[in-house]
Amino acid sequence: MANEQDFLDKKIQEVASSSALNKYYIFANDLINNLLDKKKRASHDTECVFGCIYGATLSGCVQKKLAIPNVSCGYLVFLHHLKKKDLIGRNTDLLQQKHKNILEWIEQCIEKMKKQGTHTIVRRHSESSLRIKWKGVEYHIVIACTFSKRQYCEFHYTQQNVHVYPFSSEQLQMAANDLIDEAPIHQRYIKQMSRANKAWTKFLEKNMSASLSLLRVYYMREELVGKNTRSAIMFLKMWQHYQVKDKKHLSNNSLEIICVHLFDQLKNKSQPNLTIFSFDIIEEFFKFVAQFKKPISEVLSVEWPYQDKYLLHSEDVKNFKRTLNPGSI
Structure with a gap:
């Protein structure tokens, strides 16, 4: 069985090489830089809905190193900071609309860039997510709120124009500690809203899943x-x-x-x-x-x-x- 295992590992390494996975990060950063440029230009005329976004993370199977190039989709999460006091009652409706508006703005920017010659396709757009193919790489884009600003997810954190990156073991551990502390806050609000409105509950559950998605990466690491x-x-x-x-x-x-x-x-x-x-x-x-x-x-x-x-x-x-x-x- 050991020979079969070695053969399988070799084949997987051929398919999912580091260079193949790195494309997801390269093109995601390229997309983000384009969006930040659009935001900067839009801000001269009016307040841009993307202005509340402070950072992003490329999570999911790419960050887990379990992605199949040309098959798997990069899970790109844009983050904005939400104060706890703002998540009460009907403010949830406003928050849902805010996420929807941001996704629509991103889609509009992508469509404009497409007309200007950028190789991109909008695959699917729902109220909670956007699926695109950007320069040959597919991404699933969502918006999520966080109850604290995560420095390691902020734009330009590692260096200028680099926003999403593969986490080291130490960085992932730091992020996991942070997210484990934040998880009960999400759960508490979901429990509170479950008594009031099922639609709000569903929205908050999706938000928690996206906001804490790096935890799924942490629990799928090889040493575990x-x-x-x-x-x-x-x-x-x-x-x-x-x-x-x-x-x-x-x-x-x-x-x-x-x-x-x-x-x-x-x-x-x-x-x-x-x-x-x-x-x-x-x-x-x-x-x-x-x-x-x-x-x-x-x-x-x-x-x-x-x-x-x-x-x-x-x-x-x-x-x-x-x-x-x-x-x-």
Whole structure:
């Protein structure tokens, strides 16, 4: 199994190299610089809705280093500071409208830049998010409020014109400590609003998810979940993309949580110091998924998620299938 693990790790490294992931940061900073320039120009004439934004973070699978280049979407969160006293009663409606206005302003800026020749596409726009393709890289853009100004997320924090960046272990630990302290504040307001208005509650839950998204990065780091678990996650993300991309499938966060859970289960069942390989987790994943399917009357073949790099010939696959019993994976 060790040889298979090495092979998988090598293939994943080829696909998700550091240089490939770095493009997400480069183009996100390019987008932010363009928006800041637009804000500066707009401020000469009138107050710009983007003026309240103090910083941003590129979170999600890119920050987790679990992104598949040309497939995964960068999760770009723009942040503004909100005083606790301002989040009362119907102010939540005003806050929702504020987020909506900022997203609309961003979309308008992108459309203008598109007309000026910038290679960009607006994929989808909802009240709470904007999905774009900026110079070939896809981003999911959201707005979130924070109850303190996070210095490590402020514009130009590391250097001029660099706003989002890959966090080091120390920086991620610092951010996690900060966000763990802030999480109860979000939860308290959600609990208060749940008695008043379901729409407000849903909005605040989405805001908390975006605002604290770096915590999900912290809890998916290699030293906590293991390298092999992360490799299993990457394999399954690629498998989902190539095999079920046009069908309903698990979100990235759900897939990651399931894999970590399966790893913990295997670890608890196994002997101490026994290595849990990626393909152990992958096998358990498909067993888990099969529980929610109709009874399988024939062999379920799980294809390798590389369409252009076949590892086996078709005849090899047929021969292997003949060795399996009905219902096998």
